[in-house]
Amino acid sequence: MNVQPIDRLDLSDQRVFIRADFNVPLEDGRVTDDTRIRRTLPTIQHALKEGAHPLILASHLGRPEGSPRPAYALAPVSRRLSELLGQTVVQAEDCAGTTVEKQIAAMGRGEVLLLENLRFHPEEKKNDPDFARALARLADIYINDAFGTAHRAHASTYGMASLVSRRGMGFLMQEEIAQLERLRHDPAAPFLVILGGAKVAGKIGVIQHLLDRADVFLIGGAMAYTFMRARDEKTGRSKIESDEVDLAREIIEASVEKNVLLLLPTDHVVTANDDSQAAGCVVRQIPENMCGVDIGPRTITGYSAEIEKAATIFWNGPMGIFENEAFATGTRSVARAVAEASAFSVIGGGDSVAAVRQFDLSGGIGHISTGGGASLAFLESRTLPGLDALAA
Numbered sequence: 048m049n050v051q052p053i054d055r056l057d058l059s060d061q062r063v064f065i066r067a068d069f070n071v072p073l074e075d076g077r078v079t080d081d082t083r084i085r086r087t088l089p090t091i092q093h094a095l096k097e098g099a100h101p102l103i104l105a106s107h108l109g110r111p112e113g114s115p116r117p118a119y120a121l122a123p124v125s126r127r128l129s130e131l132l133g134q135t136v137v138q139a140e141d142c143a144g145t146t147v148e149k150q151i152a153a154m155g156r157g158e159v160l161l162l163e164n165l166r167f168h169p170e171e172k173k174n175d176p177d178f179a180r181a182l183a184r185l186a187d188i189y190i191n192d193a194f195g196t197a198h199r200a201h202a203s204t205y206g207m208a209s210l211v212s213r214r215g216m217g218f219l220m221q222e223e224i225a226q227l228e229r230l231r232h233d234p235a236a237p238f239l240v241i242l243g244g245a246k247v248a249g250k251i252g253v254i255q256h257l258l259d260r261a262d263v264f265l266i267g268g269a270m271a272y273t274f275m276r277a278r279d280e281k282t283g284r285s286k287i288e289s290d291e292v293d294l295a296r297e298i299i300e301a302s303v304e305k306n307v308l309l310l311l312p313t314d315h316v317v318t319a320n321d322d323s324q325a326a327g328c329v330v331r332q333i334p335e336n337m338c339g340v341d342i343g344p345r346t347i348t349g350y351s352a353e354i355e356k357a358a359t360i361f362w363n364g365p366m367g368i369f370e371n372e373a374f375a376t377g378t379r380s381v382a383r384a385v386a387e388a389s390a391f392s393v394i395g396g397g398d399s400v401a402a403v404r405q406f407d408l409s410g411g412i413g414h415i416s417t418g419g420g421a422s423l424a425f426l427e428s429r430t431l432p433g434l435d436a437l438a439a
């Protein structure tokens with residue numbers, strides 16, 4: 048694909064529009080994890096150094112459902128970004144329209160404006176052509192660095208791109224694609240995939256795709272119970288996605304056919320109530336009235352041994368309800384094994400990445416993706432709407 052990286056474009060005295068992914072967690076008007084902002088800094092700093100006039104930043108934040116809700120305003124992001132950049136980031140009151148256009152026209156070289164939350168307008172998610180045109184009017188050069196949103200064809204990630212004559216990708220987008228390409232193109236064997244978390248439905252496509260590439264699958268988290276149900280194993284009151292049981296069965300059958308080792312937990316931490324603060328107990332078989340909340344010690348030992356042997360690892364989704372310390376051992380142990388493994392490892396998925404950070408194990412990971420859904424979509428189809436739209 049022919050997409051220009053930002054450093055091949057002449058930005059000097061141009062209105063440079065960067066679509067970033069500043070969808071960060073907030074608490075009491077403060078950014079509690081600024082990773083996504085920090086990961087965009089190289090692109091922002093490059094644009095400033097190269098004389099953007101001015102630099103215009105845009106992002107969505109949360110799910111304001113198409114109306115301007117103060118709780119989703121981007122002011123906490125512009126404040127944090129000002130601190131990180133050491134220069135004032137002006138917060139706009141809207142993301143398009145004549146007021147914003149005038150504000151941009153009055154700005155100088157090297158100044159930075161952060162547009163207000165794109166999703167305050169319902170047209171953003173609908174990829175509305177008029178809204179895309181209104182955004183495109185603000186820019187001479189369009190840069191997409193929002194990898195975490197690149198699997199969505201929205202006005203700011205898709206529609207506006209072709210309406211701006213010069214366009215390209217930022218350094219974060221470039222880095223994400225390059226690292227994920229390593230998993231797609233001849234990954235060193237054994238290629239191990241660790242899957243967990245809650246949403247089997249959203250991950251089926253990528254599992255089917257990876258069955259053709261990976262050598263071993265380790266399944267954990269709530270996802271494991273849907274697979275166990277497909278194997279007619281006892282799952283008690285564990286969280287199951289009943290609609291996905293047939294697909295899980297097909298995946299198990301395909302794994303046998305394709306000679307892929309697909310492992311399910313052989314013991315479990317269970318509790319009578321999945322949000323109870325009480326410590327769980329370890330069982331081989333899940334009793335009728337209990338639900339699984341973490342993988343057990345025997346599973347941890349088996350999974351860790353596979354992880355140690357792997358040459359390439361992709362991990363998405365925690366092994367248990369790690370938000371509760373009593374049920375975090377499985378996720379922590381797997382995270383430690385991945386961090387200590389000699390394999391090239393990639394982690395994608397909001398919660399899995401949060402877990403690895405919480406355990407302070409990010410240092411041992413090859414690549415930590417800023418996009419959960421986007422990394423899965425890219426692995427599955429090798430392209431993303433937001434990337435396609437940048438093609439020259």
Ligand code: ADP
Nearest residue numbers: 244245246268269340364367368396397398399
């Ligand atoms: P990611 O964001 O890494 O892609 P998901 O969003 O799919 O992962 O899943 C993360 C969620 O799955 C976490 O909130 C975690 O508590 C939950 N989860 C993991 N294991 C279980 C389980 N056994 N039962 C219920 N929920 C679980």
Ligand code: MG
Nearest residue numbers: 396397398419
């Ligand atoms: Mg998640």
